[in-house]
Amino acid sequence: MSRKIFESRQKLLLKRKIHSLMKPYDILVPTHLAIETTNMCNGKCIFCPHNIMTRSLGVMNMELFRKIINDAKTIGSVEFITHGGMGEPLFDKSIAKRIATEKSKLNCRVQLHTNGSLLDKDNIQKLFEVGLDVLSISLNAFNDHTYKDITGLDYKKTRQNVENAFEMKEKTQADTKIRITMVKTNDMPPEETENFRDYWRAFTPNVAVHPSKNWAYFTKNEIKGRKYPCKWIWYMMSINWDGKVNLCHEDFDARFVIGDLTKETIVGVFNCDKIRTIRRSFYENGKSLPILCNDCSRLKLDKFWWLGVNVNELPNGYKKYSERFHGGTF
Numbered sequence: 001m002s003r004k005i006f007e008s009r010q011k012l013l014l015k016r017k018i019h020s021l022m023k024p025y026d027i028l029v030p031t032h033l034a035i036e037t038t039n040m041c042n043g044k045c046i047f048c049p050h051n052i053m054t055r056s057l058g059v060m061n062m063e064l065f066r067k068i069i070n071d072a073k074t075i076g077s078v079e080f081i082t083h084g085g086m087g088e089p090l091f092d093k094s095i096a097k098r099i100a101t102e103k104s105k106l107n108c109r110v111q112l113h114t115n116g117s118l119l120d121k122d123n124i125q126k127l128f129e130v131g132l133d134v135l136s137i138s139l140n141a142f143n144d145h146t147y148k149d150i151t152g153l154d155y156k157k158t159r160q161n162v163e164n165a166f167e168m169k170e171k172t173q174a175d176t177k178i179r180i181t182m183v184k185t186n187d188m189p190p191e192e193t194e195n196f197r198d199y200w201r202a203f204t205p206n207v208a209v210h211p212s213k214n215w216a217y218f219t220k221n222e223i224k225g226r227k228y229p230c231k232w233i234w235y236m237m238s239i240n241w242d243g244k245v246n247l248c249h250e251d252f253d254a255r256f257v258i259g260d261l262t263k264e265t266i267v268g269v270f271n272c273d274k275i276r277t278i279r280r281s282f283y284e285n286g287k288s289l290p291i292l293c294n295d296c297s298r299l300k301l302d303k304f305w306w307l308g309v310n311v312n313e314l315p316n317g318y319k320k321y322s323e324r325f326h327g328g329t330f
């Protein structure tokens with residue numbers, strides 16, 4: 001068999017497998033909640049649309065937070081929670097308390113995305129104590145001046161915070177995994193990413209350099225290549241600090257709100273007409289998608305998720321997608 005025929009057969013098999021995994025007519029429940037407990041941020045990262053976001057700034061109130069967690073507990077499907085969204089979660093003074101609640105009520109894995117600038121020893125200790133599973137720190141540069149240009153923050157201070165976190169993890173034998181990440185911008189010299197990897201790999205094997213994404217409609221999609229159906233709308237719910245639910249976390253300015261958890265339930269929002277129509281569009285032909293999906297750089301990246309996912313039915317008849325590998329990042 002020629003290589004060309006082999007490759008086209010592989011593509012066809014993958015297409016069929018993905019198609020068989022899409023369940024647009026079932027009642028789906030999320031396994032992943034992305035909870036933005038605040039959208040306030042002190043960073044000015046050049047690849048982030050925070051500075052053009054028109055949503056009002058705030059912090060999720062505890063009443064709403066408890067409502068969401070109680071609702072999730074009733075459904076029993078949530079395996080993973082991430083905190084980040086459009087804000088720096090350490091601006092939320094209750095973040096450790098919330099993580100403790102999530103861990104005790106839902107027994108799920110929790111990941112926190114931070115820029116590290118507010119990660120003082122007190123915060124590190126609290127996060128370790130409540131059993132945070134993954135502390136993901138976006139450093140985004142290696143040198144002082146590059147860091148300042150890219151994030152607007154003070155590198156020496158942030159680097160010290162991060163090194164303190166490693167030291168305290170070692171000392172306390174905390175189970176929290178520390179991840180160090182960087183977004184590679186177009187004009188970044190290769191030595192910046194190489195030095196970054198070399199330096200942080202001395203502390204942890206969990207070092208990742210990602211290409212810059214386009215936030216659906218913030219910049220032009222520069223990631224070319226084959227597209228796969230979006231994975232996020234099948235298993236992840238993106239909740240803003242005010243309870244509004246976006247189609248996905250790419251919708252930084254909540255232009256495509258699908259529901260409001262101050263008044264609705266997780267199951268109701270996750271199966272509303274808006275999102276079901278989009279699931280059907282992906283299932284049928286990938287046409288008639290909303291404008292934010294049309295040129296989203298996420299689509300190209302979703303192949304591996306589809307290859308490692310299962311669909312399970314819960315005792316109440318709802319279906320959920322479970323990842324066999326909790327990469328736990330987006």
Ligand code: SF4
Pocket residue numbers: 216230231232233247248249250251292293294296297298299
């Ligand atoms: S294609 Fe992009 S914008 Fe559309 S739902 Fe998926 S991640 Fe969001």
